[in-house]
Amino acid sequence: MSGVRRLGARWRRRRPLRTRLAVAASAAVALVAVGVCAAAFFVIRYELLHQLDLSLTQSATRVIQENRGEGPQTVAGECRYLSAPACAQIVPADPAADPDAAYLLPVSTPVREVAAGQRAPYYSNVSRFGQPLRMLTTPFGDGRALQVALRADPVEKGVRQAAVLLAAVGGAGVLLAGLLGYAVSRTGLAPVARLTSTAERIAATRDPRHRIELPPGPPGRQDEVTRLAASFNTMLGELEQSVSSQRRLVADASHELRTPLTALRTNAELLARGDRLTPAQRERASGALGRGIREVTGLVNDLIELARDEEPLPLLEEVRIAEVAAHTVAVARTHWPQTPFLLEVGAGAAEAVRPGVPARLARLLRYLL
Known part of the structure; x- marks a missing residue:
């Protein structure tokens, strides 16, 4: 059992989400279709048998009314053909009172018990003359039992036809469930597929300006996948803003550093030719160089804070x-x-x-x- 569970878990990991969703939806619909067909089969079978039992009960009532004073014998029906009217015979509780002619329907101990009042009426399935029978055994009165039988092959044929028809319907339902499962998975995961495609395109182009196309509709009635796509679009907007901020930071940094670096380079070149400068000029260049270094140091510290996204409040x-x-x-x-x-x-x-x-x-x- 654990091995089956491991195989199932391995199969789920290796299959894409669309396939797993299609299989799950198809299995659910297929189970419902098979369950409905099975329930319909049992209902049809019960109704056909119930109608046959009602016919046997009506036939038994008619025979009892028409043959109240008769002795043990076959009293009515085409027993050779086992068709309506039903084949009927009266059986006494005491085997010694049996007629000389053989019974056409099988007589067993439960039949004697019904005749003696020791058992309730019952239905049974027997075979006679090479045909299946549905037989009712019920009390006749005065220590006798009445057996009434009808052919059951029309009912069995109807049950078989219903089984074949419902099996075909169930098979068509399973096939339709597979198609519906595929359609449901394809339609339900379409926003996820668009989200995946957009994410792959952004990863390939490094351009966060792409957006997922959302279906039209009021914002308050969106499903979970649509809200996920909207959240992904919001995240892309934040990413685009972050990238733009970084680009502006680089541009501003290059602009702000250009002037002090130029001044530092100029003052450094002046000090490199210090033998040509007067003391006042050297002092002025040294002061300018120190101020430029402090200014560049402040700019670099500001850039570090900006790069860490920890810009202090001014x-x-x-x-x-x-x-x-x-x-x-x-x-x-x-x-x-x-x-x-x-x-x-x-x-x-x-x-x-x-x-x-x-x-x-x-x-x-x-x-x-």
Whole structure:
């Protein structure tokens, strides 16, 4: 038993989901179809036998009414042909009272018991003249029993025909169950197939802009697979946004690092020709080099935090715009002493205060300069 379970588990692991779903759906529908056909067969068989038993009961009642005073004998029916009217005979409880002629229907101990009132009436299946019979044995009165028999081969033929017909219907039901199982699995897993195809296409092209096409309908009445596809589309949107953010990060990093790296390279080249510079020029270049190193260090730290997706919340302060502008212009004059910078502050701008991050505002103005 455990080996069968292991084989079944191995088969399920090796087969695709569509095949497993088709087999499960087909098996369920096939079981229902076979069960209905089997139930119909037993119902038809019962009804045919019940009708035959009713005919025997009616025949027995008629014989009892017509032959109340008769002795043990064959009283009615075409016993040779065993057709309606039924073949009937009266049997006494005492074998010594049997007639001289042989009974046409088989007489056994239970028949004597019914005649003596020791047993209830009963139906039995016997064979006579090479034909199957359905026989009723019931009390006749005065210590006698009545046996009534009809041919049962029409009923058996009808049961066989019903069995063949229902077997054909069951086979067609099993075939239809297989087709329906395949259709159900194909239709039910279509969104999953589209999801798989989209995932494979994204993996091949590395382009998260692809989306799974969702069936039309109100959002509140979607099935589980459709909601899964919608969640996958949402995940793709988040992935696309993340990729776009990374690309913008790389672009911004390259832009922000270009200016300080250029300044560092220039100051390093100046210091490399230190014998040609005056002490004031060397001091100015050294200061600019130190400021550039600190600036690049700050940018690299910011980039590391962004790459870790741990960008700190900026601490907003009340910033005096005029002071930030003056400091930035002073730094720019040290970088480019030959370039004139003119700073004009209006009457109300000197005391103007705005919420912001001083370092970022200074960096923005420095890049503009």
